[in-house]
Amino acid sequence: MSIKKFSERSHEIPPKASVVLASNLEEEVFSEEFKGDVIKRFFSYVRPYKKQIIPALIAVIIFTITSISIPLIIKNVFDSSLSGENNNINLLYLFVGGFFLAIIFNFISNYLQELLVGKVAEHVLFDMRTAMYEHLQRVSLSFMDKTESGKLMSRLQGDVAALQEFLHTAVFAIGDFVLIIGIIITMLWLDFRLGLLTMIVIPALLLIRIIWIPYARKAFLRARITSSIVSGALAENINGVRAVQGMTREYVNYDLFDLRAKENLRAALKASKIGVIMLPTVDSLSGIARGIVVIVGGIFVLNGQIETGVMVAFVLFIQRFFDPIRALTMHYNVLQRAMASGERIFEVIDVPVDMTDKEDSIIMDELEPSIEFINVTFGYLPNQPVLKNINFKINPGETIALVGPTGSGKTSTTALVHRFYEIWEGQINIGGVNISDIKLESLGKNVSMVLQEPFLFSGSIIDNIIYSTKNVSYKQVIDAAKAVGVHDYIMELPDKYETQLEQRGENLSIGQRQLISFARALVRDSKIIILDEATANIDSYTEMQIQNALKVLLRGRTAMVIAHRLATIRDADKIIVLQNGEIIEQDTHENLIKNKGLYYSLSSLNYSSFDDIPEDLIKKITDESPGT
Amino acid sequence: MIVKNQTISARPLQNNDSFKVFFRIIKMSLKYKWRLFFGIFSIFISSGFSLYIPLLLGDAVDAANNLLGDNSEISSINDSRNHLYFICVLLLISSIGRGTSAMLHVYLGESIGQHIGYELRMLYYEKLQRLSFSYHAGVHTGDLITRGILDVEGIRMFVQTAILRLIFLTTLIGTGTFLMIKTNPTLGLLSLSFVPFVAWKATSARLKLRSNWYALQDKLSALTKTMDENLGGIRVVRAFSAEEFEMKKYKKVSDEALDLSNEQVEIRSSSISLISTSFFISMGIVLLVGGQEVINGNITPGELTQFLAFMSILLDPVRQIGLMINGFARGSASGGRLFAILDLEPNIHDEVDSRDIQVNKGKLEFQNVSFTYEGDNHETIHNVSFKINQGETLGIVGPPGSGKSTIAHLIPRFYDPTEGSILIDDEDIKNFTLESLRHAVCVVEQDTFMFTASIEHNIAYGNPWAPDDRIEKSTHHAQLAEYIERLPEKYKTLVGERGVSLSGGQRQRLSIARSVMLDPNIIIFDDSTAAIDAGTERKIREELKNLTSKTTTIIISHRLSSLMHANKILFLEKGRVVESGNHDELLEINGHYKDLYNLQNQKRGKL
């Protein structure tokens, strides 16, 4: 049966499809909605640059003063030296000299304000991104499991970039602000009543702002969120492009993406509308203020309460007064937009870190590598335990094998040894010390893992094998590569160990990736090693070679091995059989045989591998065995 | 039919290339001609009002003066007062008019920008979906994501802030220049003496900024790469407690990007301040020369005033040019980066005359197929030939890196063979449309990819219209139903990114389920049970046996029990078929396969 071609079904919205989670998962994840004062938080990032900010402010003030004085000088040229009768060439030279002096100051201050504010802005942006990124290195894995990297990336790049616009124009805002203060003081000084009257519209403007802010905030945030959804959808599609093409989802995805992109377009336009509405508002208010000055000022002049000169000055100033106010209004829009981004950035920075080192945490280097699980119960989701009441002990230097059907909790058990997640109940000890008392970093140094899903970084092969391990000699790298049997292959490559790997090692086969990630764990030479199906994608022949090499390499180390093949398991000092998150059997090979339990039955069947035991037989045995 | 892959950073090095980029962006915005028209129209209206308001205020002063001067005549006072009211109303109207027209042009500018942003996003998305595997393998997702986020934004900002203003400023400068030259040619030329300098400075700054933006966007791409890999490999990072190491890696790139940003700030600051200063210098010269002329009686002070007034009209545009250079530079760099991708042609595409596949026999044949990965110097697959009929099963074994997955990827044309051909029902697969071919052929990939969505959506990924029972049936086949039923939200349970919330085996079974659901004619299992225990695998195999009696199946596995019942088994080594035949035949050959078989069936204690 062939399904209808997607291209023909295009523009129907499919019932079971979505691109990127458009749901409010993201909001749920960042449920601690950032309620603090964004601006205040923001300033905490600016504060370290006090040394640059103060000269920058001085430059802004000088720039503002010179900008105002340039037209004044020109005016004076006319008033004094070119005023008809008493033309004075020397005075002209004097003023022109003053003019050039002002230009020089204007130039220097202009350059300095742009430079200093610009640089501080860039530093602040980079600092904020670094803070976010650094924080993400520390938040718990259970948090990271819930997030989508595309959306996080949109915060790390998109939101930071959105702040840039604000910071780059900040210098103008500062200048405008200085100007306004100057003008207010001058106006009040010229005539207090008229000055106050002019400013009567300011409270009205503020009031409108207060009403406007919640709408604007919502609209600007919505625009950022929809944009982040679009980025997330794009990222997801890029990451999963093989699956997309393999399942010919292109048309469906295109339509779904279109919906998201249109949503973003609409949200952005709406935000834009809400932003620009302030323009006629502030202009109308300034029109009113001008009208007031014209009428009241006129009447004052009429009544002889003020001189004409004062009114002329007022008329001039009021012009200068409202231009920066208008400019500031538009800056305020930019600021509000920036706040939306700032909020999303601080949301990331404020994700609580629930796994931290205790104050007097113990360095694991001194502990002996024994592992003990005492009544451990653990689950990922509330009320759904994945591991139930697990008890076992591994002595230093022992190798234990974890076996069990898929989804039984093997990977989860090993994740707990490394304290990827916090357990619900019970206790895990390494060297007799509760792991929550052990310094996290030293845990990583002493427990190395081969994860079930091999992940390599882009970069050379040797960089991947060494990764973050310190003081690794070239020989150690080669030994590790030889142990996992990938050395010969690497030597065939033109650049040998310097061969550049693509992202996730995509120019290697999966088996090769697994081998290199195996070598990466071996190079670390740690006391405890965890192998999670480290040879699942590898043929038995290569596996046997690895097994032989490991016998030497694992000597003296404590090892936890997960595998399906009996050959891998049999030599273990102890075998733990997991099913549905419970240990149904654990003991040494000999004892298990003696106990005549599940393992005995399996072994006595003479099947060398779980692979070859008929299902009904397993079923029969599991049904018979106590504890299931 | 391998078209040489175009390299990604196809940077326009030539200056006129950057004009091509502008031209292209402008062409895109011309589509919104009404918005453009009204936008420009309202800019002029609003600047008309802006010029009118000071005039009105001057008028008001005169009127007030009148009020004072002629207070003997009552009627005149009334006139003046009325005039004052009139001015007040006019002021209000023009202020509102100014605000409204300013609102219009800002909004229209943004609207054009947003629409172009939307268009570019759609084009980009569409293109990325179609670019072939070989392209995607060679380019980092971080880089592609950066282009999609930051470069689209760069172009959008350019359109939003620069296009309308560009037209406006050009008109304004043109008018100012015309008026000045007309008033007094000598002074006019003097006052324009800054223009050559500004032109030179603007050009050189733009070029510097453009190459800076290129470098910066590249660095930001590198930064995204680092962050993307870190987030994707978070488990490895945590397992190795490599947070510090990763921070160092990040810091290095981040600091380099910061240096570039600072360099940009320097270029910008100096060009902005130099440009406006050069304007002021010409103004000073005009003042000096003009003043002397006035003193010498050659021109009147009024003429000079008027002249300087015209000149000050240019002040704002000149300052804006300083600001706009950066937008231009960013726009052209971003445009260059984005268009470089939009202009790529996928090297695997429907051939002319291709038609939909009609599989009726499901026969699959490889004829002397060889394949070399792009940029590799040796063949990954060498002269592979085989034939399987409908309903038959082909098994492929071989050590890691022997080319098994590569063979699997050739069948749905993720890659095209460098030599030889692949036939389905005796017809070269290149004669079929890609869409129909990929419907007919389904690969259960070795590294599974899950989408952040519910289990149901993931299973229905290939056919979102599938009815519920079909989805449930396929989870039964893949032995996943029992697990799903135990979940509180069942099929609606969310699968984390790349399936993090599933165990390895569950991911693989989900991947099997979503392929089986499509009921393809040819299905390829690429080591897709490696993380599944033998018991479960056996069940899956039995289920599928009934289901796929008509399906042509390829099983790639390291577990011989998975494929020993196949009609034919290939033993692959370094891209060559070294042994082939069915299980019994292969055992008789007494070669690699036999060794492997013995190894996997060793009796206890013999290891």
Ligand SMILES: Nc1ncnc2c1ncn2[C@@H]1O[C@H](COP(=O)(O)OP(=O)(O)OP(=O)(O)O)[C@@H](O)[C@H]1O
């Ligand atoms: N990050 C997670 N969030 C939620 N649930 C999870 C997560 N990781 C695993 N699980 C669930 O916990 C259970 C145990 O998973 P685990 O990965 O430990 O199994 P496993 O024994 O390693 O299986 P396999 O052999 O398939 O790898 C599974 O049901 C799985 O769906």
Ligand SMILES: Nc1ncnc2c1ncn2[C@@H]1O[C@H](COP(=O)(O)OP(=O)(O)OP(=O)(O)O)[C@@H](O)[C@H]1O
């Ligand atoms: N995208 C690529 N670019 C360049 N070389 C590649 C690429 N993908 C795979 N290779 C190389 O091609 C060879 C065959 O890889 P392939 O993935 O087909 O192996 P495989 O037989 O599937 O191995 P495994 O059992 O490990 O999955 C390997 O040497 C690998 O390094």
Ligand SMILES: [Mg+2]
């Ligand atoms: Mg697992």
Ligand SMILES: [Mg+2]
């Ligand atoms: Mg493979």
